[in-house]
Amino acid sequence: MLKKIRIFFWVLVVLIALMQVWNEYQALQWHKPLHVALYPVNADASSEVKTYIAALQEKDFEVLEQYFSREARRYQLPLPRPIVFHLGPSITEIPPAPPALNSNRLEIILWSLKFRWFAWQHKPGVGVPIDIKLYLLYHDAKNHTRLLHSTALQKGQIGRVNLFAARDQHAGNTVVIAHELLHTLSATDKYDLNTNAPLLPQGYAEPYMQPLYPQKIAEIMAGKIPLSPDRARMARNLDETIIGRPTSREIGWAK
Structure with a gap:
């Protein structure tokens, strides 16, 4: 009996994994x-x-929908509204923090599993029906001048996004949200780590x-506008960014 339970458990795990892979594949088909x-x-x-x-109100995030609609039109995606935010x-509860950059592979895997378990519970x-879950971790801007890097996973399509709780920082927050959302859709960072x-x-x-130089706009997965070979500034809002062609290929918008 114990052997049958173990077999059933692993079959269930495999089925869940296959279902997740299928959902991620379907997301990138943009049907x-x-x-x-x-x-x-x-x-x-x-x-x-x-x-x-x-x-906060839902309309505060309409700028994100407008941004993805604008960029989708540039790549002739046949969806007038490819991403809808709720x-x-x-x-x-706060999602589990990612491990340090020098962590080993096992620590990273364990964190990934913990985060996915957290998302399943919360x-x-x-x-x-939701395709992607982003947890927006707001911090008091008076007590923080810089925030830790945000993190997102394609496996599970979830993100942990560090933001400032200040109205004058909202435009910058939307750049971070868009960047992490694209990570859940398989986009990679385009900056030197x-x-x-x-x-x-x-x-x-x-x-x-x-x-x-100077560039006038930022690639969203780099997040900065290069002004010279050794100088760049953060994009202040989504109007100062675009989804570049390498990123568009990664997310299934271009061949």
Whole structure:
């Protein structure tokens, strides 16, 4: 009997894994819009952040839908609204933090499993079936000048996004949200992981522009506008970014 239970367990695990792979494959076929749930989290457990989250509305994130619709038109995607965002209720628990950059493979795998288990437990309904879940960890801007890197997983299509709880930071927050969302759709970073500088050519919005500098806009998966060979600035809002062709290929928008 114990042997049969073990076999049943592993068959179930394999079936779940296959179903997840199939769902991820289907998402990149773009036959229908993808629905994204945004779950705010009070990462500081502060009253200021609580007040900020309480004031958030779904219309605050319409700029993200407009951005993906605009970029989809550039690649002639036959979906006028490829990604739809839904603001879900606030989550009281904080998703497990990713391991340090020098962590071994086992630590990374264990964190990935913990995060996916967390997402399975924390997915309150938003009125429609959800394809992607992003947990928006808001921090008090008065107490933080910089935030840790955000993280997202294609396996499970979930993201842990560090943001500032300040209205004047909302435009910058949307750049981070869009970047992490694209990670869940298999897009890769287009910047040097050691220096954070955009990689040439894939991290440049206009890699063949003459003269090359200064660039006018950022590739979303690099996040910065190159101003000279050794200087770049963060994109302030989504209007200062585009989805470059290498990223468009990764997410299934271009061949």
